[in-house]
């Protein structure tokens with residue numbers, strides 16, 4: 001088996017230690033470094049590494065504090081941290097593990113030990129990433145699943161509340177999908193769902209945008225920092241995309257191809273409001289779009 005390659009962040013205030021670890025690991029991995037805890041937090045958040053080698057004793061924010069802060073942030077929580085330090089008392093080791101480190105390497109460093117530990121923890125990280133991705137993905141359509149949507153909605157809701165920016169949601173439901181299943185069979189129905197999901201995903205252009213399978217033939221599209229007007233633009237693109245897929249639907253009273261109805265809502269989250277109000281508003285609009293003849297979108301005023 002080829003050893004796992006990864007991006008490794010070395011955090012140490014002493015340049016000679018950084019050089020030593022860099023020389024040791026650069027052939028197998030991409031190595032970056034930070035010389036203090038604050039810089040390490042910023043780098044870990046903006047360009048998450050696969051593994052962090054963290055010095056315990058640093059001026060300012062020490063390794064223990066840095067590790068605890070990394071474990072406190074959702075974006076950096078899952079990055080394994082190995083302490084690299086001359087401290088070797090049981091109390092120091094316990095302190096590091098309690099702060100959230102996965103392992104502890106003592107100085108003076110032994111090259112073979114460092115490489116072996118790094119490989120082991122990178123392999124474990126990759127397995128963990130795979131597992132996390134699987135638990136967040138809908139197996140049929142390959143877009144995010146409901147659990148992932150719920151997590152991201154809560155996160156973006158809080159983020160928008162803090163920044164005073166809007167959050168928009170589109171609920172999209174395939175029209176007459178029961179008739180599609182009845183006419184073409186469930187396997188074709190499954191293929192149709194996957195094609196529509198993948199097609200809609202290509203319409204999302206900004207990194208924080210998310211499409212998730214919300215229920216059977218219903219999808220939720222979350223657009224952070226987008227107001228109603230922006231969401232209407234995206235919804236029109238989604239509507240066109242589903243039509244352009246040109247999936248024949250002979251049993252549909254609405255059109256000769258598969259179409260969708262979309263409900264749109266947007267809000268600037270405020271203290272005391274619940275994210276469920278955004279979903280309820282989009283759902284009410286989706287109902288209106290269905291009632292008005294399907295194959296269209298309906299937006300709620302902000």
Ligand SMILES: Nc1nc2c(ncn2[C@@H]2O[C@H](COP(=O)(O)OP(=O)(O)OP(=O)(O)O)[C@@H](O)[C@H]2O)c(=O)[nH]1
Nearest residue numbers: 173174175176177178179181186189190216217290
């Ligand atoms: N093939 C397939 N069908 C599914 C899946 N999930 C839900 N469905 C079907 O989707 C259909 C949804 O039917 P309804 O809720 O009555 O809605 P509709 O027929 O799309 O009608 P309108 O939404 O009013 O246009 C049901 O027949 C479900 O069995 C799935 O994973 N695969």
